[in-house]
Amino acid sequence: MKQIVASFLTVLMLAICAPLAALAQSGPLRIEITEGVVEPLPYAVPDFVAESAGAQQLAQQIARVVAEDLTGTGLFREVPREAHISQVTSFGSPVQFADWKAINAQALITGAVSEEGGRVVVKFRVWDVFAGTELGQGMQFAGTPDGWRRMAHKVADQVYSRITGESGYFDSRVVFVSESGPKDQRAKRLAVMDYDGANVQYLTGSNALVLAPRFSEDGQRVLYTSYETGMPRVHVLEVGTVQSRILQGQDGVMSFAPRFAPNGQTVVYSLTRGSNTDIWAMDIGSGGTRQLTNAPSIETAPSYSPDGSQIVFESDRSGTQQLYVMPAGGGEARRISFGQGRYSTPVWSPRGDMIAFTKQNAGRFHIGVMRTDGSEERLLTASFLDEGPTWAPNGRVIMFARETQGAQGASSLYTVDISGRNLKRVRTPEGASDPSWGPLQ
Amino acid sequence: MRLSAKITMLMAVLAVSACTNANRFDNDAVDLNAATGQAGGIVPGSASDPSSPAYFQQTVGDRVLFAVDQSTLSPEARATLDGQVQWLRTNADYNAVIEGHADEQGTRAYNLALGARRANAVMEYLIAQGIPSNRLRFVSYGKERPIEICSEEACYAKNRRAVTIISAGLTS
Numbered sequence: 001m002k003q004i005v006a007s008f009l010t011v012l013m014l015a016i017c018a019p020l021a022a023l024a025q026s027g028p029l030r031i032e033i034t035e036g037v038v039e040p041l042p043y044a045v046p047d048f049v050a051e052s053a054g055a056q057q058l059a060q061q062i063a064r065v066v067a068e069d070l071t072g073t074g075l076f077r078e079v080p081r082e083a084h085i086s087q088v089t090s091f092g093s094p095v096q097f098a099d100w101k102a103i104n105a106q107a108l109i110t111g112a113v114s115e116e117g118g119r120v121v122v123k124f125r126v127w128d129v130f131a132g133t134e135l136g137q138g139m140q141f142a143g144t145p146d147g148w149r150r151m152a153h154k155v156a157d158q159v160y161s162r163i164t165g166e167s168g169y170f171d172s173r174v175v176f177v178s179e180s181g182p183k184d185q186r187a188k189r190l191a192v193m194d195y196d197g198a199n200v201q202y203l204t205g206s207n208a209l210v211l212a213p214r215f216s217e218d219g220q221r222v223l224y225t226s227y228e229t230g231m232p233r234v235h236v237l238e239v240g241t242v243q244s245r246i247l248q249g250q251d252g253v254m255s256f257a258p259r260f261a262p263n264g265q266t267v268v269y270s271l272t273r274g275s276n277t278d279i280w281a282m283d284i285g286s287g288g289t290r291q292l293t294n295a296p297s298i299e300t301a302p303s304y305s306p307d308g309s310q311i312v313f314e315s316d317r318s319g320t321q322q323l324y325v326m327p328a329g330g331g332e333a334r335r336i337s338f339g340q341g342r343y344s345t346p347v348w349s350p351r352g353d354m355i356a357f358t359k360q361n362a363g364r365f366h367i368g369v370m371r372t373d374g375s376e377e378r379l380l381t382a383s384f385l386d387e388g389p390t391w392a393p394n395g396r397v398i399m400f401a402r403e404t405q406g407a408q409g410a411s412s413l414y415t416v417d418i419s420g421r422n423l424k425r426v427r428t429p430e431g432a433s434d435p436s437w438g439p440l441q
Numbered sequence: 442m443r444l445s446a447k448i449t450m451l452m453a454v455l456a457v458s459a460c461t462n463a464n465r466f467d468n469d470a471v472d473l474n475a476a477t478g479q480a481g482g483i484v485p486g487s488a489s490d491p492s493s494p495a496y497f498q499q500t501v502g503d504r505v506l507f508a509v510d511q512s513t514l515s516p517e518a519r520a521t522l523d524g525q526v527q528w529l530r531t532n533a534d535y536n537a538v539i540e541g542h543a544d545e546q547g548t549r550a551y552n553l554a555l556g557a558r559r560a561n562a563v564m565e566y567l568i569a570q571g572i573p574s575n576r577l578r579f580v581s582y583g584k585e586r587p588i589e590i591c592s593e594e595a596c597y598a599k600n601r602r603a604v605t606i607i608s609a610g611l612t613s
Contacts (some may be wrong), residue, residue: 182590183587183590184586184589184590186585209582209585211553211585212550230580231580232553232580232581253557253579253580254580254581256553257550270550270554272553272557272581274561275512275557275561275562277553277554277557298551298554298555298558300550300553300554301548301550314550314551316551321548344547344550344551345548345550358548360546384592385545385546387548403545405592406591406592407590407591407592409545409590409592434549
């Protein structure tokens with residue numbers, strides 16, 4: 001035990017080094033995230049141990065957020081604390097595996113929290129109860145008291161990663177449009193939140209209509225469309241300073257639907273000239289532009305492949321909205337959607353293997369995924385109006401906006417697994433739309 | 442017409458449109474009606490003044506409607522636009538902004554582009570009928586600014602529109 005304690009990695013909030021050797025030897029306790037997983041893995045997470053006076057509440061809260069993260073995936077099921085036999089009163093004490101086996105907790109997460117001089121330290125271990133061994137190594141995170149949720153998310157990301165073998169997505173943020181007011185007088189402003197809806201921060205006022213914010217790959221900047229000048233124009237906002245500016249060099253009547261290239265230097269967007277909307281790219285530094293499509297039809301909603309070599313977009317050149325893929329520099333596009341109905345808002349997955357989209361068919365809206373060649377199309381949701389998917393950083397979960405029907409209709413954010421399971425609403429203070437999921441921090 | 446007079450007329454349009462949209466502007470409505478009644482004739486800037494934006498909005502007709510996913514002008518739309526052309530010819534010191542809109546049954550970016558197609562169709566028609574292009578511009582709001590809020594075709598049909606908004610010209 002002393003050896004394990006000695007091997008704790010001291011990890012600062014923004015510089016995480018996962019013990020890769022430990023990940024490799026993950027033993028029998030493992031969830032393979034495939035179509036076949038339907039029975040969630042039972043786990044227990046007792047309150048973390050408060051190792052300093054006053055850390056009691058944080059220790060409880062952090063354990064609860066870890067549990068909300070894990071259970072929220074649908075891959076894990078928490079054994080209720082009322083069922084626990086053992087109480088964990090000291091982080092260093094040996095685990096009573098028999099007590100956790102008796103309640104069928106296959107994984108156990110223990111942790112401790114200390115707070116001193118405005119610095120919070122959270123440490124944790126993951127146990128494979130039935131093997132009677134530790135899964136990976138103990139780890140600790142340090143931060144300020146108001147960053148406690150992030151530390152909890154980091155613990156949960158580690159647990160998720162060690163058990164599934166995939167990277168997590170809990171310590172991530174989502175930029176979106178916060179909505180208030182009735183349908184015919186709706187006010188919209190940009191906001192950013194934790195992936196679970198906590199810590200909402202507003203980035204713009206609601207004096208000008210704003211649409212469709214999109215994170216840069218590093219999560220430092222946000223592209224969005226604003227009517228601040230009276231016309232829809234692409235703006236860029238620095239998240240750290242909350243300063244925004246219009247992108248220079250946009251000619252044409254209107255510009256909208258912007259998205260960053262993976263290099264963070266190029267912005268791809270739609271430009272309307274006359275009745276025609278095409279896709280353009282702009283170098284954000286020089287303001288130099290390049291037209292990527294040239295067709296009399298509507299070309300919009302461009303999204304880069306993660307390697308930056310290709311762009312998927314929607315076009316109605318065939319008569320209805322369909323999805324196309326072209327080289328990032330423009331050129332011949334190949335159609336990839338061929339099913340019934342209309343396809344729009346394609347977004348390339350961070351893994352590069354799939355494209356999420358909105359589909360309209362027979363009066364219903366769906367969020368779906370397909371391979372990048374259009375094969376293996378799978379619809380994940382159905383409702384009056386589902387729209388605008390965005391990928392979790394690990395490519396396993398999709399967030400989107402769902403608007404309810406009728407005069408009282410309002411928009412909310414939902415998440416769904418790419419398997420189509422675990423549809424959940426994300427709690428936001430007001431109505432919400434146009435989510436864009438940022439990177440794992 | 443002096444700019445100040447045009448601005449007064451524009452304000453009158455705003456007041457009138459507020460009356461038709463919301464009951465809480467009852468007081469304004471009473472005032473306007475009383476003014477018209479007392480004068481017993483044409484009040485400059487009111488909807489009964491043929492050179493007023495209010496007249497354009499209410500009598501000439503400021504909007505045309507479109508079929509689902511279409512931006513072609515129906516015969517009815519062309520008739521309305523012919524009236525707009527006449528008015529804009531007569532009142533040459535006004536400009537116009539054409540706002541294009543879509544119903545809620547579509548995705549956001551596509552509806553922005555579709556609204557632009559509709560607004561542009563109106564603008565091109567007005568230009569073809571002789572209105573100088575430098576008096577006209579357009580903007581699309583996509584599905585962001587519905588005027589009817591039910592989720593039925595009766596509402597959608599009114600939301601698929603292009604509205605010609607009269608604005609004071611830069612030259613007098």
